[in-house]
Amino acid sequence: MAAICFVIISVFFSIVTIVAQPTSLRHFSPGQRRTMTLDTQGRVDKLSQQIQSDKSSVALYKERRDLYYNLLQLNFDNSSWEMYASKFEADLSRIIKLEETAENYSRRGNWLLARLIYTYPFHYASPPKLSELYPHNRYVDGAATDYLEAAKRTSDPLELLSIYTNLRHLYETRPQKLVTAPDFPKWRSKIQLKLILDDFDKSIKYGLKAVEIDDKISDSDTVRALLAGTYKLNGDAAFKLEAYQIALKLYEDGKKYLSNKYPQCAYYAAWGNVYVKLKEFDKAIQLFNTETNTNSDICGELFGNRGDAFAAKGEFEKALSDYNKSLTYDKSDFLKRNGWLYLKRAKLYLQYNKAEQALADLSVAIEKKYIAECPQVYQLRAEVYRKLGKPESAADDIKTANKLKNQTDCMFNQ
Numbered sequence: 001m002a003a004i005c006f007v008i009i010s011v012f013f014s015i016v017t018i019v020a021q022p023t024s025l026r027h028f029s030p031g032q033r034r035t036m037t038l039d040t041q042g043r044v045d046k047l048s049q050q051i052q053s054d055k056s057s058v059a060l061y062k063e064r065r066d067l068y069y070n071l072l073q074l075n076f077d078n079s080s081w082e083m084y085a086s087k088f089e090a091d092l093s094r095i096i097k098l099e100e101t102a103e104n105y106s107r108r109g110n111w112l113l114a115r116l117i118y119t120y121p122f123h124y125a126s127p128p129k130l131s132e133l134y135p136h137n138r139y140v141d142g143a144a145t146d147y148l149e150a151a152k153r154t155s156d157p158l159e160l161l162s163i164y165t166n167l168r169h170l171y172e173t174r175p176q177k178l179v180t181a182p183d184f185p186k187w188r189s190k191i192q193l194k195l196i197l198d199d200f201d202k203s204i205k206y207g208l209k210a211v212e213i214d215d216k217i218s219d220s221d222t223v224r225a226l227l228a229g230t231y232k233l234n235g236d237a238a239f240k241l242e243a244y245q246i247a248l249k250l251y252e253d254g255k256k257y258l259s260n261k262y263p264q265c266a267y268y269a270a271w272g273n274v275y276v277k278l279k280e281f282d283k284a285i286q287l288f289n290t291e292t293n294t295n296s297d298i299c300g301e302l303f304g305n306r307g308d309a310f311a312a313k314g315e316f317e318k319a320l321s322d323y324n325k326s327l328t329y330d331k332s333d334f335l336k337r338n339g340w341l342y343l344k345r346a347k348l349y350l351q352y353n354k355a356e357q358a359l360a361d362l363s364v365a366i367e368k369k370y371i372a373e374c375p376q377v378y379q380l381r382a383e384v385y386r387k388l389g390k391p392e393s394a395a396d397d398i399k400t401a402n403k404l405k406n407q408t409d410c411m412f413n414q
Contacts, residue, residue: 025073033074040070058098065091085115102154106163109146112139113170116177126181133178134195143170157213164210165226171203172230179240193243200234200250211257221259228257232267239274247274265291265299273305281309300329304341311348319348339368343377350380355387375401 028036047064054060068088075081092108116139127133144167151163175196178184207227214223231254238247251271258264268291275284288306291299307322323345327338346361362381365371378401385394 025070026076028074030077037071037074037080040067040074043067044071056098058095061091061095061098065095100149100153102150102152102156102159102163105146105150105153106159106166109143109150109163109166112143112146113166113173115139116143116170116173126177128183130178130183130187130190133174133181134192137174140170140174157217161210161213161217161223164206164213165223167206168203168210168227168230171199171206172233175199175237176233179237184240188241191241193241196237196241197246200238203230203234221261224257225259225262228254228259228267230254231257232270235274236270239270239277244274244278263291263293263296263299265294265296265302267291269299269302269305272302272309276305276309276312279312281313284309297330297335300326300335300341301337302326303329304337304344307344311344311351316348316352320345323348333368336368336370339365339371343371343380346380346384350384350387355384359384359388373404375404378404 025033025036044064044067047060047067051057051060051064065088068084068091071084072081072088075084089108089111092104092111096104096108116137127137147163147167147170151160154160154163178187178191178196181187204227207230210223211227214220231250235247235250235254238244238250248271251267251274254267258267268287272284272287275281275287285306288302288309291302294302303322304326307319307326310319310322323341326341330337333339342361342365346358346365349355349358349361359381362377362384366377366381371377378397382394382397382401385391385397
């Protein structure tokens, strides 16, 4: 059991750390990091001279690889990062040429997976062009090749569990990069759905392989829970692609892998939201009511979505109650959801001629930066001001709305 927990934890940490170096290097001051960079680069230069005399020494390449990784961490905030990333990856490749082991292939696969997930300087981001994701992406293609080569070279169940878990993660990540990209609305008409569905299938296939191995060597349900997460992420992506029936099937198929140990609010919130979109509100509410363990911060979304269903059915009091309850979660607004809840509640108040309450909620919502950039919000508040007999305030909001670029991803109608 302890060994399985170690493998699962190491799967995640290996994606970021790659060579298990101390992450505290990034926490030094800029001046200290410059000094440490010069010192580390000097050690790299000495090793490079040794390698020129002995190009078959795997140990020397591994030592230099680890130093390059330290340099990556020390220079995470400047343009040197990409240079050290290239050198680090080059040494990973040289090591494989000298020593074709499952561990070395997996290590390079982990690095390529990390490059897919993160971009310089270690911030989540999406490529600026659709063609950089589909049909080919060098990180996806390279990592997949490396992981499959690693799988050929080992029969150890713990190593195979790690490999298949990372392959699952690899193929669930690319669709997420697609649907969260700022230009996704512009790409939608150019997307070949078949390519995304192929990623869904592969992520599930490798997730099932991981579950099959884990079931034989462990009584933990962690790997099953990870697979349930993959079904959810795929379902979420399908929803954003407006492939609603595919999303429903993914949520349905993944349900059997859910763990009773943890709240499943996010799963049922997303699943039920598909039915809200399809205007099948009773089915949506039934799903929202499935989860009874609602003590986690993530459960706010469930009540917010159920409030949408009740609002669409014209059940004002129930909708208002759910919006109010949703706002009691995540009070710091870490998930950047509360602004939208205030907007939804404002629209509900306006629908029932409660203009003062609507104005109060809109004013709170606009204080959120991610709301303040949406012109439609000011247009709605202008409508409220007019209802309250405040034409000058309404005119000011219309001017603000006209100055803002109409943002297709502002999600006002979410």
